[in-house]
Amino acid sequence: MKQLVILSGKGGTGKTTVAAALAHLASQEISIVLADADVDASNLELVLDPTKQKEHDFMGGQVAIIDPEKCTACGICADVCRFDAVISGDEVYRVDPLACEGCASCFYQCPEGAIRMEEQQAGMWFRSDTRFGLLFHAHLFAGQENSGKLVTLVKQQGRLRALDTEAELLLVDGPPGIGCPVISASAGADMALHVVEPTVSGVHDLERIMGTTDHFGVPSLVVINKADLNLARADEITAFCAGQGVGVVGRIPYDTVVTEAMVQGQPVTAHTDGPVTEALQGVWTRIKEQLLSKEEVQQ
DSSP: OEEEEEEESSTTSSHHHHHHHHHHHHHTTSOEEEEEOOTTSOOHHHHHOOEEEEEEEEEEEEEEEEOTTTOOOOOHHHHHOTTOOEEEOSSOEEEOTTTOOOOOHHHHHOTTOOEEEEEEEEEEEEEEEETTEEEEEEEEOTTOOOHHHHHHHHHHHHHHHHHHHTOSEEEEEEEESSSHHHHHHHTTOSEEEEEEOSSTTHHHHHHHHHHHHHHTTOOEEEEEETGGGOHHHHHHHHHHHHHHTOEEEEEEOOOTHHHHHHHTTSOHHHHOOSHHHHHHHHHHHHHHHHHSOTTTSOO
């Protein structure tokens, strides 16, 4: 079983569009399991129209709770709280759960033992059926942290399912940027496909995300989305990749048909033929050649 993670140095480059298209193309040839690791803004489900089979609570960090019957309003908890999460009242204090960072300073300093730490639900994760295979995805509640932990959980569930079913490929739609969620999504991947646009910051964004995956020993491939909007920048990206010894596996042209497909809730490759679909088919062919051995591909 191989793991392919799809990343981008910034949001909005078309990463999920590429992921959905590859899910469609790959599922026609091999058995796959899908994981949407962009838990802060899960979008793959908008295109794959999943049917949820199971849903689970995700418990994140802790939050302080003050017992009003034990509180003597001494104010020590408010003094030691660095996040201004403790709010004074007429006779007792209380904690603003949105401001509390779960550091437990107040818990350890309360002389009356009036404060307890409780786990809070930070989100939910799901196992769903799609027409291309099982999808593991999640929703992190607004204002919650530990997204890296939730990414790890989603990806691990996908990996275990792929091993159980002897799937050839775990396809991961990763989060954008270079932070902890990206590191969690990239862990253990056999290859990273970086989706980049030919913009002024394109090379810079690509350099940042490739630096992250290189650090963790994950080989890279690059696809340039909307490449024909700025051919000079696209050539600049290609030259940068050549200097890094990284292959550019495709240049996807700009076409409003991509938006039309998204509105219809379909990968563009399943929606229509044309230059975009042809380019994405070429991307999948090159990825398949480099990621999967001939024995692993069911012709």
